[in-house]
Amino acid sequence: MGENDDSDIIEHHVEEEMEKKGARSYAASSSFLESVSPSEREGHSSTQSSHRLLAYSDALISIIATVMILPVAHTKVEDNEELRESLQGLLTTKIGVYLMTFLIVTVAWAAHIRLFQVVVRIDDCLALLNLACMMLITFLPYTFSLMATFPENILGILLFCGCVMVIGVIQSVIVLYAFSRPFLLNEQIQISENQTFYKHHILKVIMKVPIMCFFASIFSFIFFQLSYVLLAIVIFLPYISQCLKWCRSKAIGQVEETPDSMLFYTYLPNEPLSKERVEAFSDGVYAIVATLLILDICEDNVPDPTVVQKQFGGSLTAALRVYGPEYLAYFGSFATVGLLWFVHHSLFLHVTKATRFMGLLNTFSLAFVGGLPLAYQLTHEFPPNSHNELEAIQISCVIIFFAGIFQLAIWVVALYSEQETLHPYVRYGGREHVLMLAKLALYPCIALGTFFLTCILSKFSAPIFHLMEITVPFAFLVLRILVRLGLALLRLLFCPDRPDRRIVIEEEADETRVPFNALVT
């Protein structure tokens, strides 16, 4: 996109300080005006910390990102049909729509993060503009599902492009408004002399997407296939080209310019991403996914009194027993999603700086988490010991495996630049390094184990799966002890003669035992 050339100019070697200030003003929701200089404080009583606005936006976007799983979840799979066939039908349309929507919404979310890393304070006007922007973002999944259902009808493209264009215009208005009131801006831009340059650069990046969409909507009247190509380019190319560039530079061994450089509006994989917002967005997705099944249960599984009287002779217990599998699916999916959240929480507690690439991996992990309730629901919809049941259980294992493995990937990526991104405790040789590895590896390992066990002992697939569901929470409870035992066992097996290495490790770890706040503040 030739964009890297522009953005390379916008570098600051004071990123660490900036990040801290950003994080502090973000966290200190109750002390607005904090980082406005005293002279300005008097004049602009109406400026506010953007913390809560962003939290609300994150909540909205996380709901919208997961919403397209509902049409998938509510597709009834017939008993007499083979699961494989019906799943192929699903896969081609609804699951595809879900994954694409998830990706598009997270792209919009990333743009929103980028914007509000520049505009760090808001006033009433910006809050209202942001709400308008949110309203259009929440409409995107619908336009996208129209596009997917009627690929040859241009109405879907037009609606989608229309939404994106209006979002672009609103974001530009936000930027122009914020630059006309510099006290709303990031402190780094506020004190810079190049404000006009920043403004033009940011506007150029923001307007690129709406302009491409404008052309796409015009081309849709002439040759609609071209529109899809344009849309694909606009969404994916910046990321792909930048990732390739980054990988190449890593492979050749070319040294990065400066690890501490602050880049506004680039698509580099190591561009910093607000950790708070990644957490807030993930929390939203996990919370909605965890409760997806109870929503259905509350709505559909309260039997009608007349039905209970007629069909079950007035016995509510008998009537509810029919729903047994659904309750089991609910508790199973809630526990799994809850524990995946717990792993995510443990990981991000030790992440000091999130990068765009880590955000991308997090998105993939969340996209799989979104499919979990569906998979769990499938496991209980088929007669015991049927071929369908086995496949449903294996699909659940695959989904859990990928959700877990992408979480592990976040940590692995973070380890590559551990000095910047990780707390000393979980770096190589840190005192919690092995525990963190165990936490992150537990679900992928167990999912893989269950998958192969059900392949071999296909007769007992359901009991194996349920046993897995029940043991995993307890495994997490005693994980710390298990890890210690495992380490002791390894020592005993491989080097029984050497002195107890744990003491050495602990001493090494002592050096890295820097208090957390000393690192952040």
Added chain:
Amino acid sequence: MGENDDSDIIEHHVEEEMEKKGARSYAASSSFLESVSPSEREGHSSTQSSHRLLAYSDALISIIATVMILPVAHTKVEDNEELRESLQGLLTTKIGVYLMTFLIVTVAWAAHIRLFQVVVRIDDCLALLNLACMMLITFLPYTFSLMATFPENILGILLFCGCVMVIGVIQSVIVLYAFSRPFLLNEQIQISENQTFYKHHILKVIMKVPIMCFFASIFSFIFFQLSYVLLAIVIFLPYISQCLKWCRSKAIGQVEETPDSMLFYTYLPNEPLSKERVEAFSDGVYAIVATLLILDICEDNVPDPTVVQKQFGGSLTAALRVYGPEYLAYFGSFATVGLLWFVHHSLFLHVTKATRFMGLLNTFSLAFVGGLPLAYQLTHEFPPNSHNELEAIQISCVIIFFAGIFQLAIWVVALYSEQETLHPYVRYGGREHVLMLAKLALYPCIALGTFFLTCILSKFSAPIFHLMEITVPFAFLVLRILVRLGLALLRLLFCPDRPDRRIVIEEEADETRVPFNALVT
């Protein structure tokens, strides 16, 4: 309940400081271990800030609180039937269940806040226990809706009591665990010498509810009406008795003991409530309610390609035109909920301390907000100019009015003890006082005006309602200017000879223009 006597003993006259510390450690999510003293920091590397755990819990609870609106929203109102009749049918069961569930879940949420105001740091074990607790809380709405559908069947009572008892046991385990590791506790308790007393007091309050539920479940076998009475007592009586006590003391003019007293586990209306958690919970509810309609649209309103081919001659535009009213309802409800969130956000930006009574009013406001999408959906389901349409519009106005008026009530209550609870800007005579009043009064006034206009000009009810929807966002945009104009006009009308009072007010305001952070830190 005779509880006040116990809890009055547990008072601290250092609450202001405590609050600050609590707020800071809560907000500083990235700096765990911050407020642990250095000597302790070494020993307990596994303790974590509870910030994100609480945010996730808030997200889960807010989803669960609003979930019972779905059965209400999905009840189809027949066109030929009178709205009044069908609504009466709805009102007696589903709306009742929704409101009661909302109340019960918020009671559970308040208990959760209370618990984690005592336990301010967590470790892995507490995080997992909390997740188990959350799983049971999310199951409460279902048991409650069983109770409502089958009031004479004891299964609902047993399930509900069972859940509540297990929640109580888990909370007790959390308290015992935290007291066995005092570095997890609130600093005030940590340094206190009466730890055992605190522990017993808190356990006594927590276990009261499960024990009552235990009796309720036993009585259900003998005389089930008594169980309901017991449950009602356990949920409402503490609040009612304390409110009455508080009102009486206010009415008689008896001076409160000390306004700055810190009270753990009391039900006094002025007991402090974590402002961050009230905001997080409200954000969750507003976000879900705002997107409720788009969930339905995404799932139901993508027409089938074959239907489009057959019924509309392949014209997607014609097929989508049928759904027009639904889109309108979505945008209308999103805008209204978004603006109500905006008002809430503006209000809580200037609230320095939230109390239990303000939390209760907030709950009422949120319960009405939850009904908004339903009301908006109704406005478009009937033929134009029908009696049903008029009633649906009037119901929408009533719901908006109550949602707004309870927000205003929060501010009025806060004004009663403005020194503690409000930022100087919005106190009597503060520079933003009138603007805040205008913001909070705008929706109730407009809803009331629309209501009476539709009563008089019933022919034009739909245009009036849509005009209202369109003008309100712009009214919020220019509200600051409108307020200035209004004040100038008032001055001109009532005291044209006096000197410009605005200058006097501004000068007065200058005294109260304390920087926000000076007040909080």
